[in-house]
Amino acid sequence: MKIALDAMGGDFGPPNLVAGAVMALREYPQIERLHLVGDARRIEAELKKHRCGDGRVEIVHATQMVEMSDGAVESVRHKKDSSVSRAVDLVKKGEAEAIVSAGHTGAAVAATTIKLRTLPGIDRPGIAAIIPSETNVFVLIDAGANSDARAEHLLQYGIMGSVYSRHVLGYGNPCVGLMSIGGEDVKGSDLTKEVFKMLKESQLNFRGNIEGHDLFAHPVEVVVCDGFVGNVILKTCEAVGDAIFKWLKHELTKNAKRMAGAYLARNAFRAIKKKVNYEEYGGSVLLGVNGICIIAHGTSTPLAIKNALRVAAESIEHEVNPHIIEEIRRYHETTAPLEPALR
Amino acid sequence: MKIALDAMGGDFGPPNLVAGAVMALREYPQIERLHLVGDARRIEAELKKHRCGDGRVEIVHATQMVEMSDGAVESVRHKKDSSVSRAVDLVKKGEAEAIVSAGHTGAAVAATTIKLRTLPGIDRPGIAAIIPSETNVFVLIDAGANSDARAEHLLQYGIMGSVYSRHVLGYGNPCVGLMSIGGEDVKGSDLTKEVFKMLKESQLNFRGNIEGHDLFAHPVEVVVCDGFVGNVILKTCEAVGDAIFKWLKHELTKNAKRMAGAYLARNAFRAIKKKVNYEEYGGSVLLGVNGICIIAHGTSTPLAIKNALRVAAESIEHEVNPHIIEEIRRYHETTAPLEPALR
Numbered sequence: 001m002k003i004a005l006d007a008m009g010g011d012f013g014p015p016n017l018v019a020g021a022v023m024a025l026r027e028y029p030q031i032e033r034l035h036l037v038g039d040a041r042r043i044e045a046e047l048k049k050h051r052c053g054d055g056r057v058e059i060v061h062a063t064q065m066v067e068m069s070d071g072a073v074e075s076v077r078h079k080k081d082s083s084v085s086r087a088v089d090l091v092k093k094g095e096a097e098a099i100v101s102a103g104h105t106g107a108a109v110a111a112t113t114i115k116l117r118t119l120p121g122i123d124r125p126g127i128a129a130i131i132p133s134e135t136n137v138f139v140l141i142d143a144g145a146n147s148d149a150r151a152e153h154l155l156q157y158g159i160m161g162s163v164y165s166r167h168v169l170g171y172g173n174p175c176v177g178l179m180s181i182g183g184e185d186v187k188g189s190d191l192t193k194e195v196f197k198m199l200k201e202s203q204l205n206f207r208g209n210i211e212g213h214d215l216f217a218h219p220v221e222v223v224v225c226d227g228f229v230g231n232v233i234l235k236t237c238e239a240v241g242d243a244i245f246k247w248l249k250h251e252l253t254k255n256a257k258r259m260a261g262a263y264l265a266r267n268a269f270r271a272i273k274k275k276v277n278y279e280e281y282g283g284s285v286l287l288g289v290n291g292i293c294i295i296a297h298g299t300s301t302p303l304a305i306k307n308a309l310r311v312a313a314e315s316i317e318h319e320v321n322p323h324i325i326e327e328i329r330r331y332h333e334t335t336a337p338l339e340p341a342l343r
Numbered sequence: 344m345k346i347a348l349d350a351m352g353g354d355f356g357p358p359n360l361v362a363g364a365v366m367a368l369r370e371y372p373q374i375e376r377l378h379l380v381g382d383a384r385r386i387e388a389e390l391k392k393h394r395c396g397d398g399r400v401e402i403v404h405a406t407q408m409v410e411m412s413d414g415a416v417e418s419v420r421h422k423k424d425s426s427v428s429r430a431v432d433l434v435k436k437g438e439a440e441a442i443v444s445a446g447h448t449g450a451a452v453a454a455t456t457i458k459l460r461t462l463p464g465i466d467r468p469g470i471a472a473i474i475p476s477e478t479n480v481f482v483l484i485d486a487g488a489n490s491d492a493r494a495e496h497l498l499q500y501g502i503m504g505s506v507y508s509r510h511v512l513g514y515g516n517p518c519v520g521l522m523s524i525g526g527e528d529v530k531g532s533d534l535t536k537e538v539f540k541m542l543k544e545s546q547l548n549f550r551g552n553i554e555g556h557d558l559f560a561h562p563v564e565v566v567v568c569d570g571f572v573g574n575v576i577l578k579t580c581e582a583v584g585d586a587i588f589k590w591l592k593h594e595l596t597k598n599a600k601r602m603a604g605a606y607l608a609r610n611a612f613r614a615i616k617k618k619v620n621y622e623e624y625g626g627s628v629l630l631g632v633n634g635i636c637i638i639a640h641g642t643s644t645p646l647a648i649k650n651a652l653r654v655a656a657e658s659i660e661h662e663v664n665p666h667i668i669e670e671i672r673r674y675h676e677t678t679a680p681l682e683p684a685l686r
Contacts, residue, residue, distance in 0.1 A: 181574040212578025216586035235555025243559035251611035259609025268594035
């Protein structure tokens with residue numbers, strides 16, 4: 001399989017990205033070609049540091065990069081030679097099967113949507129983030145692609161999240177929850193009330209409204225929300241986890257007795273840390289575009305980038321897109337027939 | 344001071360609510376009268392259990408209660424003798440200065456807004472939740488009163504949150520952040536982009552967009568968001584905290600060595616647990632209504648109810664509403680003059 005990595009994005013740029021690429025090349029023989037897209041001179045220098053002469057690497061020079069302060073759509077229009085745009089071009093031309101970017105999320109979404117287009121029946125792509133609960137992992141969709149979503153977008157997220165949960169995570173009949181503010185059917189915003197009705201009429205295994213505490217205490221396999229809310233949930237989960245571990249460390253180092261206790265119990269802390277460590281999950285999949293795009297964390301470490309490349313490889317392998325097209329078609333056949341003009 | 348407690352609301356009803364009331368009566372001599380509103384027979388039975396013959400208690404019988412499946416506005420219209428409506432009536436008639444409810448949040452907001460009205464210049468009330476970070480506590484507003492907010496509502500939340508932070512929490516010049524999906528000025532939804540401009544033009548100490556990780560790592564004193572997002576943040580914070588402590592407990596009891604470590608370090612865990620325990624904070628204030636309304640957690644323990652009554656007493660003492668009216672007036676004088684017809 002052939003993957004294109006935007007080697008300029010993310011808070012730390014080429015050093016972390018190239019280091020992650022080198023790790024992935026060593027670990028995943030199924031990668032036949034890895035395009036590293038960006039400033040060729042800097043990428044070469046990083047490869048040299050790692051003494052990497054792997055013949056599967058191809059450097060694709062791009063003269064521009066998207067800054068975090070750039071507008072998403074504007075970046076595609078005005079920075080035609082940006083690393084992320086060039087990486088998407090490789091997918092469009094068939095030279096790569098997937099793109100991985102740790103840069104400006106909006107720019108990656110816009111470049112992919114504009115250049116590759118959405119799948120038939122999908123209006124807007126959504127980011128599917130994988131989050132661990134105590135007993136399972138669940139898909140949170142949309143985790144930040146579409147911050148002004150309409151009801152039909154959220155219905156499509158439910159369908160796409162279900163497909164992903166079934167075909168990639170292996171759940172037989174994934175349970176779908178709608179993120180709301182109150183578990184009862186009548187609760188929610190105007191948007192979620194409308195989506196509630198659509199999900200209920202669909203053939204999805206819809207459990208109804210869920211709230212924050214359901215995420216971990218009674219987890220469903222797919223959590224549906226708009227991109228603003230999903231992004232806030234994702235970042236709040238990380239923030240609370242980080243804050244609690246920081247407070248714990250502070251409290252546990254206050255005196256010798258506590259430090260001795262912490263030393264004895266150190267493997268317990270390690271087990272939890274590993275479980276909540278986003279680096280292990282690597283990246284989130286942008287579902288609904290006619291291609292494969294993996295969105296990695298802006299602060300990605302080399303380990304996180306290696307795992308994002310693993311997620312890209314898995315996505316290529318699982319061929320999720322034909323299943324999404326099929327499920328959307330079935331939805332319109334069984335539940336909401338399309339107007340003849342839209343067929 | 345005189346307070347009305349909706350004695351029927353919450354997941355556990357009269358037992359927890361009356362137990363909390365009894366605790367508060369013992370601890371707070373400044374409470375001169377405590378109206379317990381609801382099913383008189385059940386309230387009397389609970390008081391008897393606690394051998395409470397406090398002369399400051401007045402039972403106000405109400406024959407109905409709002410169920411969690413009731414619509415918010417409908418509950419005010421159709422259940423005129425509900426405990427929460429009767430409690431608000433006491434404030435309206437001047438027989439109480441504040442109401443505390445652990446019941447259906449939407450019903451408490453609707454009853455208060457319809458019966459007491461909003462303050463001059465405020466379109467929609469917002470719930471101000473108090474959240475601990477490592478170094479301070481901050482106000483999250485709106486935490487769930489208004490799930491379909493417009494830009495001017497969020498501006499008003501910024502002003503009200505600032506007033507509360509200054510006059511109740513004691514911050515000299517509270518810093519205001521707008522919850523968004525990306526720290527840069529250009530990021531956000533259509534709604535937050537509009538609010539960003541309004542907050543920037545205002546005389547508030549506006550720091551700009553903030554994200555999840557800023558909540559605890561670089562906290563501001565006031566976090567502004569719509570009620571849907573705020574409610575999700577609040578519940579997600581609780582859920583992640585609960586989940587991490589549950590996982591920790593599970594890991595720490597896996598073998599004797601870890602258990603010994605946990606025993607030595609037990610005071611560290613207790614310190615954190617106390618810090619993140621919502622029961623200590625008691626309740627959130629509904630800001631922007633012409634009266635005082637405290638929203639307690641649905642799962643409130645007696646300790647949480649006692650602290651919610653403490654928050655009610657503090658709110659009466661601090662007279663926040665005149666300061667809100669003054670700040671809104673100043674905003675319109677200095678930044679956005681009202682049309683003559685609206686003055």
